[in-house]
Amino acid sequence: MNIAEILERRAHAQPNQAAIIDNHRGRSRTTGFGELNEAAARLATRLHRHGLKQGDTVLVLQPMSAELYTVLSALFRLGLVAMFLDPSTGREHMERCCRRHPPRALIASPKAHLLRLLSPALRRIPLAFSTGAWVPGAKRIASAEKLPQAPAVELPDSAPALLTFTSGSTGEPKAAVRSHGFLMAQHRTLEAGLALQSGEVDLSTLPIFVLANLASGVTSLIPNVDLRSPGRINARRLLLDIQRHQPSRSGASPAFFQRLVEHCRATATTLPALKKIYTGGAPVFPDLLERLQQVAPAARVTAVYGSTEAEPIAHVAHEEISPAEITAMVGGRGLLAGTPVPEIELRILPERWGTPLEPFTREAFEAQCLPAGEPGEIVVSGEHVLPGYLQGLGDAETKFEVDGRRWHRTGDSGYLDERGRLWLLGRSSARIQDAKGILYPFAVECAARQLPAVTACALLELNGERLLAVEMKSTLDLAELRYRLTWARLDRVVLLDRIPMDRRHNAKVDYPMLRQRLINVASQGRQAKPA
Template identity: 40%
Template sequence: MNLFTLLEQQAIAQPTVTAIIEGHNKRTSFATLVERSARGAAFLEQYGLKKGDAVLVFCPMSAELYIILGALWRLGLLALFIEPSATAKQFQQCCDLCKPKAMIAPSFAFTLLRRSPSLRRIPHKLTLDMPFPTANIWWTSRCWQPKSKIIDCEPEHPALLTFTSGSTGNPKAAVRSHGFLLKQYQILAKYLQPKPQQIELTHLPIFALVNLASGRTTIIPQGKLQKPAVIAPKPIIRQIQRKQPTSILASPAFLERLLDECQRKNIALPSVRQIFSGGAPIMPRLLRRLQQFMPAASIHILYGSTEAEPISILSHAQHQLSPTQKGLCVGQPIPDIQVKVLPLQNSASSYSSYWFKAICLAPNQVGEIVVAGDHVLNSYLQGAGDRHTKIQVGETIWHRTGDAGYFDENNQLLLVGRCDECRNAESSQLYPFVLETFLQQHPQVKRAAAIHYAGKNLIFIEPVTRKTRPAPQELQELLPQPHEIHFIRKMPVDRCHNGKILYRKLLTKTVALF
């Protein structure tokens, strides 16, 4: 097997159909994508790269990125995929763990060579744009004769290595094999239901792969995708108006930017029929705004992670939040995954089947959400991070999501925050997401964070604008009991989706207050 055969099948079935639209109107067809990847494979083969070798990729989301991935997978190579939001430390980690034989990156990334011995030791370096000393130029691969052969790979053969977001600690190296990615694609395709000839706008690279395998056209948004919370919305709104995508799949921070522009200019986007969002908590206010400016769209909340995607998918139309429910509802788990809730204080890395069943919590009891299934990652590279994130129960490996939540009586899963923060709030049951949901009902609150520190219940507020702050008394009225309220200019959030609040960084600011 080889993942690339899915894309090749689309090129045979619909060669002239556009696979990717980017920039002002640059279009790449399925046939061109496959043909360019075949040339790229022949180009890479000259450097002696062979099945199983690792290649470090640092490339913005673009058609070129998927051409590179296609070339690597044709040869059975492992793509070490570093997102544009990656840090220099992650570059170093990647090289130390995997010893890549080649590096493909924009010329500006080569400035890291001076500070990184690991990068300098990579034998072959290819630049995506401007020439650089000691590096060859990737685009010369267009001149090579295409390599038609696709290397056969075992299901467990590694295909892709990415890093977790690191929003709650050090990033961990997640290796996904050809078999794992195929299973993940099959499950995502089952629930997202991508169809040929449809058009979707997304800034999330893994979901563009799902589109390519399904024959659906992907629009890559214009702008700096590494910072979705501050991306310029005007060019993207123009893309939507001109290309008329029927679907958008994006993080909450990205959607908020589009909605801010729609509100300023009183713009509606009637072509959008489906919206999928995930990667960070999705507050009720965002759902209401989406209904206002994309009135024809059905809205779906995706809950998952790098290690398990998806865990659940909730249709907003099928769920109305009850006043008695506390937390963010993410729907019932999909049938393809097992989900349990364990006590927040559990820390064991293995249980017998009897004891695991005994400690699983009943409905309406808050604990840590753990998952298991064929599309759940069982281990990180070299086992780094497994001790604190995996639980062995007989032959089954359970993954700790790090999220705290509970099942209600209808088997709906509700999130109340990250486990580290919820352990501090367990006695009072004033969980972060519960309080933050209440506070974001206020129109002048952009983000809210709840922290319990030094015996005090603290609330941090990032206002919608710097000029206007909500009155503290108005915020107190939204809370079940009094809290100490502080205003901050900018909430610390994760680098990838710009939506998950970094409570640890916020805590360092909290310590400075006392």
């Protein structure tokens, strides 16, 4: 199965329908399914004539755009492997990744080609192509316009298609390889879980969702904002795109939607055209779902839980969260993630994160699985769950087998309730176990965020103390916060101007940076509010 065949079928069925709407040279641009497919087929011919062959790896440094998906489809057609790196992780990270798996070619925007001046690893790549204007040492992909169209090669399901790397912030970066069969399984799961319907217009911010849209006949509207920093987007410009193109659905990170919500509330604007909203990639707390529902009153607002290795795992709609469940979250029961998707098996094992698991028989595994209500480590298995990492680096700590079937350890703690729904308690490595007992981060953070003044918060253990860092947007009633969190038995609350977030989604707490910031606060003698 070649994943490029799906786009080809869509191009034949609906050639004139818009596949991608994006911004090009300051103007809105529409690329049809037929046009995108034809451009990809011609580019595939050009790449083949330059000696690229099935199995070769091509590093792609191109923002979300019609060019990106033309390149991806061309690579898939030839059985090439598209390799992605996040430049925001730094030059050393790029050097390490390119050493681990040297690319045969580089396809990049003219701006990204400037990195070749700084990176020896990028300069060592034999072939270079530019997706825009000519740059020294690179060929323009636009010169493929008059070439014949290359057919999609036949591939086994196991043929690699995408190669991405983890940040490597805690060690050597792990390389995740997604095969054509894996991408097809993920597409089927996303199509069902996100209720994708041909003809819809989707405000698209996540690259993998655009692939699912292309396969489902959905038009992807890529907004004219910097999607590399979703928590700092130009919300005014975003709103103009929404009002002009009237998308009926959208999927984005919580930080992206938070910016949009803040702007809509400040300008008394609503989004009546939106009918489906999906948010994930970071913890989605109920206060954001409520605010999204207020600015998009006709939308079904859904929180999606997943990870790089398994997307999606579970989801819950705002309307499915009852007042009693909000009360449970305020009381420390964790964050409701909802019902696991039908395509996945999910179990809860006793907490052993950091210790490799030996193979299980099915009987021994089921005997280990915890019953409803008991917290532990979340593990998953399924066709769209990544079975392993490149060269097995990272498999020992994150994978195990049950009667020969591969399972993935998410690294998250949680439990299943009596209705089979998943509740999240935070990263297993962040669990606090001290003389007072066990305390989970999401249990505290979810409860604290119910106070309107709390913008962000994070629980951690520092110097033997249970410490809650709080970022607020208005005066915080510490007495109310202490009352709500009596059960958590905190030692201190520290008020910060800003809690550091991850670079990718701007929505996950960067705990190592936060810990260092709190150490600096203490060493400088700055005042911290006691809990």
